Amino acid sequence: MNMNVIGKPLTRVDGHTKVTGKARYAADFNQPGQLYAVLVSATVGLGRVTGIESAGVERMPGVVALITHRNALKLAYLPHKAVIDPAVGERLHVLQDDSVRFYGQPVAVVVADSLDHAERAAAALRITYDARQPIVDHADQQVARIAPEAGTADRSRGDADAAVAEAAVNVDENYDIARENHNPMEPHATVAAWNGDRLTLWSKSQFLVNEQAEIAAVFGLSAENVEVICPFIGGAFGTSLRTWPHVTLAALAARHVGRPVKLVLNRKQMFFTTGHRPRSLQRVALGATPDGKLTGVVHEGTGETSRYEQFTEALTAVTEYLYSCPNVRTQYRLAQLDTATPNHMRGPGEASGIFALESAMDELSYKLAIDPIELRRRNEPKIDEAENKPFSSRSLMQCYELGAERFGWVQRNPEPRSMRDGRLLIGMGTATATYPAFHAPSNARVRLLPDGTAEVEAAASDMGPGTYTSMTQVAAEFLGLQPEQVRFALGTTDYPPTPSHGGSWTMASVGSAIRAACLEAQSQAAKRAIADQSSPVFGASIEDLEWTGGRLRRRGDTSPGLSYHDVLANTGNPIEADGSAQRDPEMAEKYSMHSFGAVFAEVSVDQDVGTIRVRRLVGAYGIGRVVNPLLARSQCTGGMIGGVGMALMERTVLDARDGRPVNAHMADYLMPVNLDTPKLEALFVDEVDPHVNPLGVKGLGEIALVGTAPAIANAVFHATGKRVRTLPIKIEDVLTA
Structure with missing residues (x-):
């Protein structure tokens, strides 16, 4: 293995298939x-x-x-x-x-x-x-608010309520995020x-x-x-x-x-029975010293669920570890409604919870007259204080430094309503992004063929992030082949089982399984070469041999060595190897594992009519090893666009009389289109994390959306001086009296 295929910005191996219309989606299989x-x-x-x-x-x-x-x-x-x-x-x-x-x-x-x-x-x-009469609104007095039976609804360290009440400076506000529907291009x-x-x-x-x-x-x-x-x-985005x-x-x-x-x-039916991001109501209270050190944090959240199932998400989880604070209390409740069960939607829980937390942190920065980045720096934890263990890696401050430099944060006048472009008010805002570095048991199969190529199989999915390409790169890297010598196949349960294509764990899980299968295939190939009397390594021990650049040789030997074709030529039989991977339980017990990022937004607001436009978004992320920077940037920019929708457009409205989604169509359910898409930049800090998995990768699909909405909302406040605590932010929210 010395091809260094991982880390290269390869174009999509399935790109030609898609743009020529040869890719077959579910409804195409007549x-x-x-x-x-x-x-x-x-x-x-x-x-x-x-x-x-x-x-x-x-x-x-x-x-x-x-x-x-x-x-x-x-x-x-x-x-x-x-x-x-x-x-x-x-x-x-x-x-x-x-x-x-x-x-x-x-x-x-x-x-x-x-x-x-x-x-x-x-x-x-x-x-x-x-x-x-159904109950479909959180605000209905008849709504039963219950603690979820599964998972931890309430967590606490210290006395957060007392700390907030006694703090020299505090913020105590409520936040409301609308229900959203996924609405991917391909219907179910x-x-x-x-x-x-x-x-x-x-x-x-x-x-x-x-x-x-x-x-x-x-x-x-x-x-x-x-x-x-x-x-x-x-x-899909979770739907x-x-x-x-x-x-x-x-x-x-x-x-x-x-x-x-x-x-x-x-399209209308997709608003009924295929899930949605639940509406959430939250309260965040922060207490701090005059120099900006957090003394108490309270985060209470309520999400919706159906009456026949309890859907839960990580609404308050981020608050427990994101910043250093001795007194933290989180509470999570479910509002039982007569609706279909909600579902995971990109950044589930974290995207909603961090909007409330990061909005409150921004509010606190203005009360303290401390730069928002500096406030976060002063509350940067040395360890995960909720779990009392170190982070496997944490590059949040490096993300802020990289993003601020690229964005031009030093040009920001901290006074609200102080920056203009002609008649437009200009605002700059920032927010933290984070998401767990998940991993799940996974399997894969590698088949070495006599012609020197390889086939790789896994029952994974690809909803657009480039799974075909990135998995091809992993296999090519560990087999020492060129990417064009590898054919990766997914999309059928006949292949080795994998976890869901969601939760930002596909590369960590499936990629690690492919690595294991590649190493096992090489081991079998080496054993076959050792047993072949005509082979130059006949009779050698496995320990005496090594694979380098897809060729087998004795350690220290400078000869060309044996290719896969050479090893398989005599028998003509392929070598098939299965591999599996799961997280090292010792590492999981020892470290807290998360991705981190910093998002910067610039908005313009027409103060006469209240229209808001996002002009620029810059995101900097610490995600461990980047397998394909081209695909990674695409992931991030897609997540950012989703965050624009969450911040300014997306809202499913239910008729209180019967629970009917009144805007269950693409005319009134608003989403960003090309004209709404700002200049987007995604940057990656150099981060090495040997603890998360053998590849050293962290998930990327969710994190770019997670921090975008609060960064935009904070920019809107900076532009207008009006703090909006509901999403999406509407024209009437920013119009001055």
């Missing part, structure tokens, strides 16, 4: 004899189905079947939980009874010979309900086909082995009888981590009609 299914969604927010006028619909042109709770197959729904499923509660048992638990719940499926016929029939179906889609008791699903999924296990549990099958295929994903009811319904419909069935959700 099957012979395929039918089309369309969901019918409940039009009440709570109650039960009392009547279904089915006869007329069943006689409509092209209709093959109408499936409701009255004629649907009764499903096993055996117990199944994965790391991304709520630990408490039970998933929706779709079409198994007449209950309606939330607006938009699937209550029927129409199957027809064409999409047009299925859509017409679904629109014509008349269903009556015994409706009750599943094509289902049965062959006896064996089911194949071509399905959009960020967690193939979980979709396999979940559907097997729902239908009472062995997992070996379910295959899930998903080679490409057109964006495809869980296996949602439409996957079950596609398989149910295919079983019902005895033919393959395609089911694709429309």
